[in-house]
Structure formats: structure tokens, C-alpha cells
Amino acid sequence: EAGVTQSPTHLIKTRGQQATLRCSPISGHTSVYWYQQALGLGLQFLLWYDEGEERNRGNFPPRFSGRQFPNYSSELNVNALELEDSALYLCASRNPYRGGGYTFGSGTRLTVV
Amino acid sequence: AQSVTQPDIHITVSEGASLELRCNYSYGATPYLFWYVQSPGQGLQLLLKYFSGDTLVQGIKGFEAEFKRSQSSFNLRKPSVHWSDAAEYFCAASRRGTGFQKLVFGTGTRLLVSP
Incomplete structure (x- = not known):
């Protein structure tokens, strides 16, 4: 059984740009959770998607968004x-x-320079 | 508020010695409990989980954890540490049930293994 796959592995962007991160869940899993692990801040809950809808979000500004596709894969923008x-x-x-x-x-x- | 506490930021253990990493949780009812391990620059790998039943849970890589309701604790143990166990360990909890159950993490314990 394939695990959860994420791409890309590394991403370097300039301040002010947009970043798109992708995630494919385990087959049969309909829920996708996004977490941020920033230095010194631990693991913080970002977003939860289920059945194509954003169901819950953590304490992050609206510029963090995403979506879930019909095949349950997800994108974080x-x-x-x-x-x-x-x-x-x-x-x-x-x-x-x-x-x-x-x-x-x-x-x-993700590295922002 | 729901929280998970790992009181030790760093722990150094000699190779071959036993290990215990502490974890306490604060939830209204007994949550699901997890231990994850993270090697530098890597994702999280699930070591073991407790849902119900036997309070001593066996996991991968020779790890075990004991759930103690009276102490709200879920400590991770290994009888003999190997150099490859050096990593960061996270205890986590979520409320029981289906639907949205946010996984709440402790701040992590970094394990250093000395020769």
C-alpha cells in the first residue's frame, strides 16, 4: 500500500510569491490534514479537508488556503x-x-528568501 | 484546552542503555494517543498508538508505551537504545471518534545517543 506522498520535496520562493504544495493520501482515505513545522514553533495544525471541502482550519491567515480534488488529493497554496x-x-x-x-x-x- | 506536554527537550542516552520519554496529556476524556519519530529533515513515522484495551502498547523498532490513566501519561520506552534511534520524538493526542479530530502534538524530545 502506497503511503502519503508529497511534492515537491523542496521549494525555494521569493518573498511575495505564491507557493503550491501537493499531497496524495493513502488510497481509501478521504481526509487530508496539513501541518506546519516551523523552527521553534512545533507542529501547528493548518487545514483539514474532507470529501472535497475545507472542514476546519487552524490559526493561520487567509493567505494559507487550498483545495481537495475528487480523487482526495490536496493542494496547499x-x-x-x-x-x-x-x-x-x-x-x-x-x-x-x-x-x-x-x-x-x-x-x-519551503524556503522563502 | 486540550494539550500534550513533553517535559524533556533533550535527552542523552548511552548506546545499549534503556530509554524512557515522558508524555502527559490534558483532555476531558481519554484521547487516542500516539508516538511519532522524526529524523532530521524527514516526515513523521508512527511508532505506536493507543486506542483502548491493553495499557501496554507494542510498536515498531522495539518501542513500547504504557498508558496510565491515573497519571494522564503515555510514556515511551525502549530497553536498549541503538545509535540509529537518535531522532526527535513527538507524543500526540486526538479526541476519540470519527469526523474532525485534530491531532495535537507535544513540543518534542530530541534523543541523542552517545557511544
């Missing part, structure tokens, strides 16, 4: 990049109807 957006962005998937464990991808390292 970060607009108007700021230096402090530099972080490891992790995606996790879970079957929300069975509860239980979250499986994480290897992450996308």
Missing part, C-alpha cells in the same frame, strides 16, 4: 509569501469514518 513561512509542511491522511491513526508524508521544505 500560500500566497504573498513571508520569510516566516519558511517551514516543513507535512500532510497526513486518515479515514475519518473509521477513526484512528494519521499517516504522514515526508513533507515539503
Whole structure:
């Protein structure tokens, strides 16, 4: 069974640009969670998508957004990049109807210069 | 508010020695509990999880964890540490049930293994 896959592995952007990060969940998982791991700030919940809809978001500004496609893959967009957006962005998937464990991808390292 | 606390930021253990990483949680009801490991620059790998039943949970790589309701704790243990265990370890919890259950993480414990 393939795990959660994220792309790209690394991304370097200039302040003010937009970044797009992608995530493919485990087959059969309909929920995708995005987390940000910034230096010194720990793992912070960003967004939850399920069945194509944004269901919940963490304490992040609206320039963090995304979507979920019919095949349950997801995209995270970060607009108007700021230096402090530099972080490891992790995606996790879970079957929300069975509860239980979250499986994480290897992450996308976003660097804003 | 729901929270997970890992009181130790760094721990150094000699190779071959035993290990215990502490984790305490604060939830209204017993949550689901998890331990993840993260190597530098990598994602999170699930070591083990507790949902219900036996309070001693076995995981991968020789790790185990014990759930103690009376202490609101879920400590991770390994009887003999290997140099490859050096990494950052995160305890996490989520409320029970289906639907949206945000995973709340502790701040992590960095394990250093000395020769």
C-alpha cells in the first residue's frame, strides 16, 4: 500500500510569491490534514479537508488556503509569501469514518528568501 | 484546552542503555494517543498508538508505551537504545471518534545517543 506522498520535496520562493504544495493520501482515505513545522514553533495544525471541502482550519491567515480534488488529493497554496513561512509542511491522511491513526508524508521544505 | 506536554527537550542516552520519554496529556476524556519519530529533515513515522484495551502498547523498532490513566501519561520506552534511534520524538493526542479530530502534538524530545 502506497503511503502519503508529497511534492515537491523542496521549494525555494521569493518573498511575495505564491507557493503550491501537493499531497496524495493513502488510497481509501478521504481526509487530508496539513501541518506546519516551523523552527521553534512545533507542529501547528493548518487545514483539514474532507470529501472535497475545507472542514476546519487552524490559526493561520487567509493567505494559507487550498483545495481537495475528487480523487482526495490536496493542494496547499500560500500566497504573498513571508520569510516566516519558511517551514516543513507535512500532510497526513486518515479515514475519518473509521477513526484512528494519521499517516504522514515526508513533507515539503519551503524556503522563502 | 486540550494539550500534550513533553517535559524533556533533550535527552542523552548511552548506546545499549534503556530509554524512557515522558508524555502527559490534558483532555476531558481519554484521547487516542500516539508516538511519532522524526529524523532530521524527514516526515513523521508512527511508532505506536493507543486506542483502548491493553495499557501496554507494542510498536515498531522495539518501542513500547504504557498508558496510565491515573497519571494522564503515555510514556515511551525502549530497553536498549541503538545509535540509529537518535531522532526527535513527538507524543500526540486526538479526541476519540470519527469526523474532525485534530491531532495535537507535544513540543518534542530530541534523543541523542552517545557511544
